[in-house]
Each structure stands twice: as C-alpha cells, then as structure tokens.
Amino acid sequence: MLYFVLFGSTVGLAQPVESSVEADSIDQPIEKSDVQTDGLAEELQPTEAPLSMLPVQMTLANGIVLTGSVEFQQLLIWTPQSTDSIRFYMDSGGVQEIANQSITSIVQITQGPEVQTEPETVTEVVDPVEDEEAIVDEEPEFAPSVGNFSFQNPAASRYLYAPSSIPLQQGQGYVSQKLLFTSGVLGVTDNVTLLVGTTVPFPLVSIVGGKYAKQINEKWHVGGGAEVFFLPFAGAFDDDTPTAPLSIGFVSATYGDLNSHVTVATGVAYEQVFSNGSISHPVMVAGHKRLSDRLAVVTENWLLLNLDIMADGRSPFTASINSLAFRFIGNRSESYQWFGQSIASQGYPRATWDFGLVFLNAVDSATLYDPVLDTTHYSLYSEGFTFGPIPWVDYTWHFGPARR
Amino acid sequence: MRVLFLIALLGCTSQYSPSVSEGVWLESEYTSDFNSACPAAGVFQNSLNLTYEFGNTANYSDTGYWYDSSATSIDAVQSYNKSLWDVCGSSGGNARFVCSVPAILTQYDQWKENFPVEQISQEQNCVVQLNYGYSEGVFIDDKTVRMVNYMELVCIDDPESGQSIRTCSGYISSLWTKQ
Numbered sequence: 001m002l003y004f005v006l007f008g009s010t011v012g013l014a015q016p017v018e019s020s021v022e023a024d025s026i027d028q029p030i031e032k033s034d035v036q037t038d039g040l041a042e043e044l045q046p047t048e049a050p051l052s053m054l055p056v057q058m059t060l061a062n063g064i065v066l067t068g069s070v071e072f073q074q075l076l077i078w079t080p081q082s083t084d085s086i087r088f089y090m091d092s093g094g095v096q097e098i099a100n101q102s103i104t105s106i107v108q109i110t111q112g113p114e115v116q117t118e119p120e121t122v123t124e125v126v127d128p129v130e131d132e133e134a135i136v137d138e139e140p141e142f143a144p145s146v147g148n149f150s151f152q153n154p155a156a157s158r159y160l161y162a163p164s165s166i167p168l169q170q171g172q173g174y175v176s177q178k179l180l181f182t183s184g185v186l187g188v189t190d191n192v193t194l195l196v197g198t199t200v201p202f203p204l205v206s207i208v209g210g211k212y213a214k215q216i217n218e219k220w221h222v223g224g225g226a227e228v229f230f231l232p233f234a235g236a237f238d239d240d241t242p243t244a245p246l247s248i249g250f251v252s253a254t255y256g257d258l259n260s261h262v263t264v265a266t267g268v269a270y271e272q273v274f275s276n277g278s279i280s281h282p283v284m285v286a287g288h289k290r291l292s293d294r295l296a297v298v299t300e301n302w303l304l305l306n307l308d309i310m311a312d313g314r315s316p317f318t319a320s321i322n323s324l325a326f327r328f329i330g331n332r333s334e335s336y337q338w339f340g341q342s343i344a345s346q347g348y349p350r351a352t353w354d355f356g357l358v359f360l361n362a363v364d365s366a367t368l369y370d371p372v373l374d375t376t377h378y379s380l381y382s383e384g385f386t387f388g389p390i391p392w393v394d395y396t397w398h399f400g401p402a403r404r
Numbered sequence: 405m406r407v408l409f410l411i412a413l414l415g416c417t418s419q420y421s422p423s424v425s426e427g428v429w430l431e432s433e434y435t436s437d438f439n440s441a442c443p444a445a446g447v448f449q450n451s452l453n454l455t456y457e458f459g460n461t462a463n464y465s466d467t468g469y470w471y472d473s474s475a476t477s478i479d480a481v482q483s484y485n486k487s488l489w490d491v492c493g494s495s496g497g498n499a500r501f502v503c504s505v506p507a508i509l510t511q512y513d514q515w516k517e518n519f520p521v522e523q524i525s526q527e528q529n530c531v532v533q534l535n536y537g538y539s540e541g542v543f544i545d546d547k548t549v550r551m552v553n554y555m556e557l558v559c560i561d562d563p564e565s566g567q568s569i570r571t572c573s574g575y576i577s578s579l580w581t582k583q
Contacts, residue, residue, distance in 0.1 A: 315418075366420070366500035368542040368550050372435045372577040377550040379499040379542050381420035 055109040058088060061102050065404070067091050070106065078106065104218065149259060149293050151331050152403045155352045156258040157193070157213075158185075159286040159300040160323050160392060164263045165221035165254035167213035168193050172400035179393060183207070187400070195227065206230045213252075224251040242272040248282070258403070259290035269304070280318060281305045288327075296327040298354065315382055317363050325356020325392055331402070354394035360387040420499035422465070424546045425458035425489070429580040431508070431551070438574030442557075447518045448576055454511045456580065459487030465497050476505070476534040478512050485510035492539070503539035506553040508576055521557045521572045530559035530569055541580075549580035 052072035059065050068090040070078075078086060078100075085097045086106075154174075156166045161178065168187030176183045176197075183197030191214045198206040207230065213223030229246040250267030265284040270277065286300040302321040310316050330352040366379040434448035458464070484491045484505070492503035508515075516522040516532075525532045537555030544550055553576040558568035 364498075366496075366498045366542050368500060368540055368552060370550065370552050370577045372437045372552070372575045377542055377544060379420070380545045381418055381499040381543060383419060383498055 053089065057107045057109055058086075058098070059104040059107075060098070061104050067109065075106070075108075080105075149290065151293065153258045153290060153296070153329060154331055154398045154402070155296075155327065155329060155396065156261065156288065159263070159288060159298050160325055160354060160356065160358075160394065162263070162265065162284050162286055162300055162302075163193070163211050163213075163223070163225070163252070164261060164286070164288070165213045165223035165252045165265075166215075166258065166261065167191050167211070167221070167223070168400075169403055172398070172403070174396045174398045176394060176396040181205075193225075203232055206232055219255055219257070221254040222252065223254075224249075226250070245273045246271045250282075250284075252284075256288075259296075260288065262287045278306070279308070281307055290329070294329050296329055298325045298327050298356070299323060309378070312378060313380055314365060314378055315363065317382075319360065319362040321358065321360050323356055323358040323392060325354045325394075328353040328355075330396075330398060350398050352394075352396045352398065354392065354396075356392040357389035358392045359389055361385065362387070420543060422461040422494075424543055425461055425464065427457070428583045429456045429458075429549060430454070430583050431456065431578050431580050433579040434576060435578075436574060436576040438572060441570060442520050442572030442574060444519055444572065444574065447515055448508075448578070452511075452515050454508070454514055455583070456488060456507060456510070457486040458489045458492070460489055463489040464492075464494055464501065478509065478532055478534060481505045481509045481534055482512055483510075492541070499543040501541050501543075503541070505534065505539070506537040506555040506576075507539040507541070507551060508553045508578070509534060509537065509555060519557075519572075521559050521570055524570045525559050528559070528561060528569060530561040531563070532557055532559050534558075535568070535571070547582045550577070551580055552577045 053069040054072050054075055055067070056070050056075070057065060057067050058070075066088065068088055070086055070088055074086055078084075080100075080103075082100045085099050086103065087095060088098050089095045154172075157164055157168050167190060168185065169190050170187050173184065173186035176185070177200075180199050181197060182200050183195060185193060185195050187193050191212055193211045193213070195207065195209040195211070207227055209225060209227030211223055211225030213221055213225075215221045226247070226249045228244050228248075230244050231241060232243075234241040234243045234245075246269065248267055248269045250265050252263055252265035254261050254263040256262055263284070263286045265282075265286075267282060269280045269282050271280065281304075283303040283305065284301065285303075286298070288296055288298050290296040300321075300323045302319075304318040304320065305316045306318050307316050330350050362385045363382045364385065365382045368377045369375075370377060431452070431454040432450045434450070436445055436448055438444045488503065488507060488510070491505050492501050492507070494501040521532050524530065535556040535558045537553070537557075539551060539553045541549050541551045554574075555576075556571060556573040558572075559570045560566055561569050
C-alpha cells in the first residue's frame with residue numbers, strides 16, 4: 001500500500017493532513033489514500049484555523065509505545081474511561097484513529113519539540129510496510145517516566161540488596177559497590193537477569209545468582225531466582241569449611257510502578273555456617289518511593305524464620321534486618337554506552353547513590369548440652385539483640401540503554 | 405518500619421526474668437554416667453524427692469564462681485541447698501546459669517547412703533570431698549529447669565598428702581519442676 005503523508009519540519013509534529021481514517025485501532029491496516037483531498041485534510045485548508053497539536057507518548061494495551069501528537073482539543077476531553085477514539089498523528093507521518101480501549105496511557109512530552117501549527121507542503125511517499133515496522137519497533141530514545149518525573153527510574157529493579165520483581169531489560173545492567181562488596185548485574189533478556197559479586201579487595205565471599213521476572217499486568221510483577229554464596233578460599237584454611245555455605249532460592253511479587261513499588265519475597269535458605277546444614281525461610285518486604293526526579297526513599301526488611309524449631313514450642317524468629325535509605329537517582333543513556341561516561345546524554349549522572357542505615361536484630365535462646373542424653377535443651381525464653389545502626393553506602397553505575 | 409519489625413519480634417518472644425527461679429523445685433528424671441570406679445547408676449531415683457531453692461534472685465546475675473583450690477568439704481557444699489544463687493549465676497543474664505559446685509551435691513546427705521565413695525569412706529575411714537565439679541542449668545520455661553551436674557568426688561585417707569583411695573567422676577542430668 002502507498003499513502004502520502006505531509007510531514008512537519010520536526011519529528012513528532014506531523015500535521016493532520018491524513019485522510020480517510022477509518023481504522024478503529026492501530027492493529028488494523030493503514031488506510032490507503034491518495035494525496036489528501038478530503039476528510040481531515042479538508043479541515044486544514046489554509047483558510048481554516050490550524051489545529052493545536054501536543055506531542056505525546058501513547059502506550060497501547062499491547063505494550064507498544066508510540067510517540068507523536070494529538071489534537072489539543074481531544075486531549076482536553078479525553079479520559080481513560082472515554083469511549084471515543086483518539087486521532088493520533090505519528091512521528092513517522094501516519095495518522096490513526098485509535099480506540100480508547102486500546103490505550104493504556106497518554107503522557108505529554110513536556111520537553112519535546114515545539115508545537116507546530118502550520119502544516120508543511122512537503123509530500124513524501126512512504127512504503128507502508130516499512131512504516132508499520134517502524135511503528136512496532138519504535139523505541140523512544142528516552143522514554144518519559146510514569147508520573148510527573150522527567151525520566152525513567154533506572155534503579156527500579158533493586159532495593160538496597162534484594163531485587164524487586166521488576167526486571168532489567170535486555171542490555172541494561174549496573175555495577176554496584178556496596179561497602180566492601182562489588183557486584184555486577186546484567187539483563188541478558190527482558191526477563192532474565194544475572195548477578196555476580198565478590199568482596200573487595202580480597203574475594204573472601206563471592207556470589208553468583210540469577211533472577212527471572214516478568215510483568216503480569218499493569219501493576220504487578222512476579223519473579224523468582226537463586227543466589228549462591230561462595231567462599232573461594234574455604235579449603236585453604238579449614239577442610240571443614242563448606243565452599244558454598246549459603247544458598248537461597250526465592251520467589252517475589254512486586255506491586256506498583258517504576259517509581260513507587262512494594263515487593264514481598266520469600267524462599268528457602270540453606271546455610272552451613274552456623275550449623276551442619278539448616279534450612280530457614282527468609283521473608284523480605286521492601287519498598288521504593290520516588291520523591292522527585294533525583295530522590296527516592298528505599299527500605300528493605302528481612303525476617304529470618306526457622307520453622308523447624310516450632311515443633312519444640314520455640315519461636316521461629318531468628319533474626320531480622322531492617323534498613324532505610326535515601327537514593328539519589330541517576331539515569332541511563334538512551335543508547336548503549338557500556339563504559340567511559342559518567343554523565344548520561346540527558347545531562348544526569350549515570351550513577352545512583354544510596355545512603356542509609358541498617359539495623360540487625362537477632363533473637364537468641366539459651367541452650368544446654370546434656371552429655372548424658374547427648375542432646376541439647378533449648379530454653380523457650382528468648383532475648384533480642386540489636387546491632388546498629390550500621391551505615392549503608394552504595395554507589396551504582398548504570399550501563400545499557402534507558403528503559404524502552 | 406524497623407519499629408514494626410522489632411515489635412513483631414518482641415511480641416513473639418518471651419524474655420527470661422530471674423523471678424522465675426523463686427519457689428521450690430523438685431528434681432526427677434535422673435540419668436547418669438559415671439566412671440568404672442563409681443557404679444552409681446542406681447543411686448539417683450525419683451523417690452529421693454530432692455528439692456532445691458535458689459534464694460535471693462538479686463544474686464542471679466553474679467558469675468557464681470566459688471573457687472576453692474583444694475578439695476572442698478561436702479558439708480560446705482550442702483550449706484547452699486536453699487540458696488543456689490550464692491553459688492550459681494548467669495553471666496549472660498539469660499535463662500542459662502552455671503554453678504561452681506554440683507547442685508546435686510547440696511543434697512548429698514539425701515542420697516549418699518548407696519553412693520560408692522561414701523561406702524568406701526565408711527569402710528576405710530577416709531573423708532569424702534569434692535575434688536572438682538560444677539552444674540549447668542537452663543530454665544526451659546517458668547516451671548521447668550534442665551540440669552547437668554559434673555563431679556569428681558574423692559575419699560582422702562591422708563589429709564597431709566591429700567591422697568585419695570577412690571575417685572568417682574561422672575555426669576548426672578535431671579529435670580527440675582517447680583512445685
């Protein structure tokens with residue numbers, strides 16, 4: 001199919017000169033037309049007042065994100081519950097009636113190019129096949145954020161240590177320095193993230209992990225994964241020290257968006273540090289609230305439960321870790337830039353800083369070993385101990401493109 | 405958030421208080437393991453009805469150490485049968501305590517009749533003394549204590565040389581129940 005489009009001089013400001021728009025949704029074929037002679041084009045005769053267009057980003061229900069323009073008058077009366085359709089002028093030059101039920105959100109591009117009201121008379125023949133591909137594959141260079149923030153949160157996939165269920169996208173990653181622990185994380189696909197890390201300067205404790213996560217609807221993400229802690233030099237000092245003293249498998253669910261979200265995670269931890277091999281069940285509740293473009297507050301809270309001891313009438317609570325931190329949010333570049341730049345192309349630092357406090361609360365019960373019965377007696381009385389506040393500092397450098 | 409978790413933790417745990425030790429505790433469920441020179445397995449029976457009292461709870465957090473470099477008189481040990489906190493204490497201030505003498509020895513007169521070292525003493529006129537020993541206990545709850553005693557009893561026939569003609573050593577574990 002061929003059709004003609006009149007382009008504005010600036011990308012994203014194509015003027016409404018398309019005609020014969022009959023399709024109800026973007027999924028329907030683009031209407032063939034000749035040079036505009038009727039319909040909307042007729043409304044834009046030079047004698048008539050030009051339409052005011054606003055550059056917007058439109059997210060469709062199927063996940064496709066479009067950038068283009070919408071008539072100001074239509075935006076004024078549009079609501080998510082509207083039954084009408086929106087006339088959308090794509091940057092690529094097409095104009096499309098999009099049914100409201102196909103639209104998830106419309107966000108005004110506040111820093112976009114100026115609104116243009118005068119159509120230009122440049123006529124260009126566009127291969128419709130290429131144009132459709134352009135629509136589907138279109139990846140905004142710098143996707144606007146949800147809410148009133150000027151850029152996407154690059155650190156939505158993690159809290160202080162624990163991950164959220166919001167996955168990194170393919171090619172995104174970061175290198176993080178948490179006190180004396182360095183880790184690197186890479187999204188190998190849009191759903192699979194891999195993690196490696198170790199203590200510095202000496203790799204006394206190392207970690208390998210992975211996470212699978214996906215979005216199941218507008219507000220919910222779910223995920224699962226595993227992390228294994230290694231002692232690379234375990235055999236060098238003591239043959240009895242296990243090489244992998246701690247392994248954790250977990251599942252998680254996150255509610256919210258990139259800026260405000262809460263995650264609940266649980267799983268199984270197998271440790272051989274303090275015992276010959278015991279299983280505990282950590283429960284993690286974490287939250288992230290973005291306060292401004294550059295500032296967020298983050299909390300991450302762990303509860304370690306040993307359900308096995310409940311049979312003795314003892315409390316299953318073993319320990320808890322609580323934290324509260326402020327996050328100074330950086331940004332990602334709009335393109336792949338692996339190393340070498342500390343400032344994203346939008347002018348923001350590519351690094352994110354976390355400053356906070358961590359509290360460790362442990363519960364201990366008195367015990368008595370009985371050599372005659374060869375058993376250990378446990379008191380039902382417990383004592384709580386709190387260590388902290390422990391300062392928490394995290395520097396994370398983001399690489400890979402901004403969220404699509 | 406931290407406060408909420410702390411409340412949750414504390415709400416699900418119970419903290420030991422030394423006032424739990426107040427009252428009279430009856431000992432039962434004996435098990436023992438002595439050396440071959442001291443066949444004392446049948447000595448400790450529930451029928452002994454041994455009872456204990458901790459006494460002044462203000463002393464519970466003492467270390468409880470009660471040193472005597474030489475062998476200790478059994479009579480001296482028995483003087484603490486109603487004031488265990490004078491020889492016992494909890495260095496951590498928790499539900500576990502340690503006694504610098506075997507608690508069961510504070511009731512020696514109640515069970516000595518069939519004890520091998522005492523029989524040797526009567527036969528050969530030697531003096532039974534505590535060479536070394538201790539007790540460890542833990543309050544399981546407000547009505548139950550688990551105890552482990554270790555003791556080395558000797559029978560001295562020559563006070564000047566301190567030579568023992570029989571040394572009896574072993575463990576006794578038991579359950580104390582508040583009356």
